[in-house]
Amino acid sequence: MPTRKVAAEVLWRAVWLCVVVMALGGCMEQQPWRIGFIGGLTGKAADLGMAARNGTRLAVEEANAAGGVAGRLVELVVRDDAQRVDLAGRAVSELLAARVDAIVGPTTSAMAEVVLPLTASSGLAVVSPTVAGSGFSGRDDHFFRVVASTREHASASARYLAQTLGLRRVAVILDQGNEAYTADWVKHFSGAFLAAGGEVLLTETFFSSHDASLQEPVARLLAVRPDAVLIAAGALDMARISQLVRRRDTAIALMGTTWAATEELVSVGGRAVEGAVVPQMFDRDDNSARYAAFRSAYLDRFGEQPGYASVAAYDATRLVLDALARGGSGERVRQMLIDHEFDGLQGRLKIDAWGDTRRDVFMTTIRNGRFSVEAKLPGATP
Structure with a gap:
């Protein structure tokens, strides 16, 4: 028969173990969502890539300031493809290794030709703010975009x-x-x-x-x-x-x-x-309340006016965050995006069954x- 002291110690250890397990479980539940970003941040296409990264970053920061998505904060994992095939391949490998829940990017059609075959087997949704090549239209795949095609x-x-x-x-x-x-x-x-x-x-x-x-x-x-x-x-x-x-x-x-x-x-x-x-792809002079608030926040955060890549990347990131909030995770994000309508910064947008959308041309x-x-x-x- 164990003594009272031994029994108390066993009980204390059991309680302590339960607390640890619960704490670990809670920590696991609170692991952040990870959104990958890939774009040209160096080289001649860097103006496009950096503007898209900034639009993505602002959307993530606003989501975190509002308490995150479904009770979890959002971590942005950024990679530079420099408009080079080898660096795009490395960037994809690193994002997949980081176990991101979705990818925003790439920013050019040339890099999309590299990225999409490498991400196909993962089933992850790849949502581009600026890739417009019509060769990506009408495909039943994991690629989505928030701009119209060429x-x-x-x-x-x-x-x-x-x-x-x-x-x-x-x-x-x-x-x-x-x-x-x-x-x-x-x-x-x-x-x-x-x-x-x-x-x-x-x-x-x-x-x-x-x-x-x-x-x-x-x-x-x-x-x-x-x-x-x-x-x-x-x-x-x-x-x-x-x-x-x-x-x-x-x-x-x-x-x-x-x-x-x-x-x-x-x-x-x-x-x-x-x-x-x-x-x-957008109207810089839009005076709607929604766009004015975004423009003011962007100017405060980055010290410059937003361009089309910033606007489109903000829309693309909000689209991903919305899918996560509705119960998407990993491969399920793709299903959440198909035939989906959402409010973009300059009007309502619809993603069709092939991941394509439309915008007015200015x-x-x-x-x-x-x-x-x-x-x-x-x-x-x-």
Whole structure:
């Protein structure tokens, strides 16, 4: 028969063990959600990647300030792909090893071609704020996006150029380093432009990552005497090409793509990009209460105005957080996103059965160093 002292000690240890187990269990229940982010934070596409990271970070910080999601805080795990295949592969491996619940990103179509095959077997939802290549449309997979595809943006831009501005002859230059986006954009633009009575006279290509001289390709573009030059490239390269064009011709019209529609285009391009036509995914002048609150919070947090990647990344992250709050986790997040409607910063958005969505297209002209909205064109159904 055990003594009272021994019995008391056994009882105390049993109670202590129960407390420890309960505490550990409680700690396990309170493990944070992990959201991975992957985007180009260095290199020529860094303006896009950093803006998207900031939009993602703000959404996560706001969720945590409000008490987290379903009683759990949210941890953001950030990785840089630098617009390089090898680094994108490493970033994916590290995010999977960190056991993230979903991934926001990548930020370019070229990197999506690398990331999606590597994440396919995991079943994790990959939600991109800015990948627009139409080659990703209509797939029954784990990829989602909160922007319309190049088909919508490019077709609307072509019709605007031909029907509203009355320009009929266009020469094109595109960056092959993000061909899943640029070549796709030019394909849809060319088809719509031809249907509207226009003609694409010449297409030149270059690789942004090679830093090759662009003087000769620009000279060939201007030699065919187009009404406009379409530059399918990122902001830095569009700024550089615009400067080369303006040295030879100060009057020719310039058009960019949604990829180049960042604040860096204006700050680096300067006078050379004045008058350039650039389609946008969002309205910088939106005065709705919801967007005004976001813009104020973003400015306070990062000391700069949000761009399209910031807005889209905030929407993408809120979409993921909403799925987690509704009971999603890991592979279940994907099911929560299919055929789902949610309130974006600038209106209600719907993710269809294929993970695609639509947005209105805002045609802007750069005037006095800012994007001035000239027309709002309804987005087509994905």
